[in-house]
Amino acid sequence: MDIACWCHLERDFKGSDEETRQRMDQAMEGGINILLPFIHSRGNARYRTRLKYESVQDTFSRVLALAKERGIEVHPVVLPISAMGISDQEKVRRSYFPGKPGTKPPGRQMCASWKETRDTGVLIVSDIMENYDVDGIHLDGVRYHDTGESLEHPCQCEACRQKYMELLGMDTVSPEDLKVPGILHKFIQFREDNIHEMVLRIRDLVKPKGIKLSMASRAHYLGTPLPLSPALLERYFGTSRKEEQDWGKFSSMVEGQDWVAWAHEGLMDYICPMNYSTDSDFHLMRLKEQLALVKSSAPIYDGIGRKSSVGEISPSEMVKQAEDAMKAGAAGIAIFHFNILGNDDFRELAAFKRANS
Ligand SMILES: [Zn+2]
Numbered sequence: 001m002d003i004a005c006w007c008h009l010e011r012d013f014k015g016s017d018e019e020t021r022q023r024m025d026q027a028m029e030g031g032i033n034i035l036l037p038f039i040h041s042r043g044n045a046r047y048r049t050r051l052k053y054e055s056v057q058d059t060f061s062r063v064l065a066l067a068k069e070r071g072i073e074v075h076p077v078v079l080p081i082s083a084m085g086i087s088d089q090e091k092v093r094r095s096y097f098p099g100k101p102g103t104k105p106p107g108r109q110m111c112a113s114w115k116e117t118r119d120t121g122v123l124i125v126s127d128i129m130e131n132y133d134v135d136g137i138h139l140d141g142v143r144y145h146d147t148g149e150s151l152e153h154p155c156q157c158e159a160c161r162q163k164y165m166e167l168l169g170m171d172t173v174s175p176e177d178l179k180v181p182g183i184l185h186k187f188i189q190f191r192e193d194n195i196h197e198m199v200l201r202i203r204d205l206v207k208p209k210g211i212k213l214s215m216a217s218r219a220h221y222l223g224t225p226l227p228l229s230p231a232l233l234e235r236y237f238g239t240s241r242k243e244e245q246d247w248g249k250f251s252s253m254v255e256g257q258d259w260v261a262w263a264h265e266g267l268m269d270y271i272c273p274m275n276y277s278t279d280s281d282f283h284l285m286r287l288k289e290q291l292a293l294v295k296s297s298a299p300i301y302d303g304i305g306r307k308s309s310v311g312e313i314s315p316s317e318m319v320k321q322a323e324d325a326m327k328a329g330a331a332g333i334a335i336f337h338f339n340i341l342g343n344d345d346f347r348e349l350a351a352f353k354r355a356n357s
Contacts, residue, residue, distance in 0.1 A: 001331065001356050003349060004034035004272065004301055006077070006216075007338035009046040009059045012037075013066075020066060027338070028070040030346030031353030035067055036138045036334065039076045040124070042083075047076070048131045051123060052085030064132060075136030075214060076128055080121025080198060081145060083110050096146045097160075098153030109145040112191070112256060113159035118198040125202050129209060136212035136269070142199060143218070143257035144191055150254050151178050154187065163190050191256035203267050212269040216303065216334075217259040218252035219275050219286050221293060260290075263298035271298050272334040276305025278313055284324045291329050299331035307340040315344040319352045326356050 005027065007013070013020045027035065039046050039060050045053040047060035060076065067074045083091055096111040110117045125137055146155060154160070154173045164170050167186045170177070177183050206213045252259065262268055273290050277283040287302050294300060302325035305311075306318045313321070322333045335341070335349075 001326070001333075001353070002034055002270075002301060003030075003032045003332065003353060004036055004075075004334040005032045005338050005341075006036045006038070006334065006336045008038050009063065010038075011339045013063045014059065017062070020062065024063075024066045024070055024072070026341075026343075026346050027067075028072060030341070030349040032072065032335075032349070034073045034075055034136070034334075035063070035338075036075050036077055037063060038079075038140075039128070040079065040082075042079075047128065049127050051127055060132070064134070073135035075138040075212060076132075076134055077138045077140045077216075078121065078124050078128065079141045080124065080139055080202065081110050081112050081117060081141060081143070082120050082124065083117050084120060094157065094159070096144075096155050097157040098146065098149055099156060111146075111155050111157045111159060112144045112194055112198075113155065113157065113163060115159075118194065118201075121198050122201045122205065126205055129205065129211065134211065136214055137202070137206055138272075139199070139202070139213070139215040142215055143195055143252070143255040145255075147255065150191075151175060154178060188253055188256075192253070192258045192261075195256035196258065196262070199262060199267055213267065214270045214272065214301075215259065215262075215268055217271050217273045218255070218257055219273050219290075219303075221252050221260055221290065260293045263294045266297070268298050270301050270331065272301045272303040274303040274305070274308075274336070276303065276308040276310050276336060278311040278317075280317065280321055280324060283321050284328060287325055287328055287330065300329075301332040301334045302330040303334045303336060305336045306345065308336050312340070315342075315348045318345065319348045322349075322352055 013023055037060065040053065043054035045051070045056045046058065048058045049056055064074050083094060094110055094114045094117055096109045112118060128134060128137070144150060146153070152175050154175065156172060161172055164173050167190060168183060173183065173187065178187060203213055259271060263271055271294070273287070275283050275286045291300060304318055304321050306313060318335065325333055
């Protein structure tokens with residue numbers, strides 16, 4: 001079985017060569033055999049690149065070499081809905097725009113309706129593959145980024161409005177329009193088609209090279225994207241009572257991330273649903289739902305949040321969730337995230353791996 005682990009190059013493996021070797025040894029001895037490092041953000045790259053990031057600092061090469069020496073596979077995390085090397089004006093033009101047509105977009109998140117923006121995702125993947133001998137590519141944030149807002153504030157950027165006109169004969173779409181099933185169906189479908197189109201192009205790049213393709217997926221396929229803590233429920237919904245949530249507005253489907261369909265299409269070598277939760281029953285409920293949807297179409301590596309935005313769990317609670325996952329039928333686990341792992345974690349993980357190999 002595989003134990004994957006997300007790590008952040010700006011936080012992890014940044015000390016001396018000796019310290020970095022020690023951390024890498026701990027990972028290996030703890031049974032971690034796949035590292036999923038975040039190697040870029042919107043403006044900064046931590047790998048050698050020909051793309052125009054605001055800053056470039058190569059800390060990835062050393063991590064890759066040290067991991068390979070220890071037989072640990074490295075599948076860098078690619079955030080495909082990005083935009084680099086374009087003017088601020090163009091960034092604003094292509095950003096998600098929740099306001100009224102004619103007013104000024106905030107220039108916050110890139111809207112995935114722009115082919116040019118999706119092209120950047122494909123470019124990032126080809127750039128990494130040209131520069132590094134990686135074992136896999138791991139996609140994160142492969143979706144529209146207007147999380148939780150898309151139905152209440154449907155995007156009004158030029159690309160979206162062009163699509164509304166083409167598909168619906170409407171210059172714009174309001175939240176009321178999206179209560180009409182036919183309109184909602186078309187709205188979700190074009191968003192899914194756009195993300196799917198990019199994933200297919202990435203798959204075509206990666207597959208001939210024998211490189212694995214995987215992804216971090218939303219935990220709730222039909223409803224909320226992440227199992228939410230009471231604090232986050234409060235923030236998003238103004239309530240801590242789960243039954244009062246409006247699950248639909250956070251759906252992975254609304255974000256264009258139909259990862260269950262991608263599994264059945266054979267696009268992913270493994271999928272890591274981000275089942276982060278401090279409640280092990282809730283964690284297991286989510287995972288079982290996902291396994292029932294995916295069936296045997298793709299290996300599921302259960303995403304366990306040792307420390308995440310929903311809270312922190314102990315090393316033994318992490319391993320309990322991992323054991324639950326294996327019993328339920330997961331093919332492996334993926335831990336979020338490396339920085340929090342200490343001696344107790346590595347010892348417990350090593351014992352877990354021995355018992356499940
Ligand atoms: Zn848009």
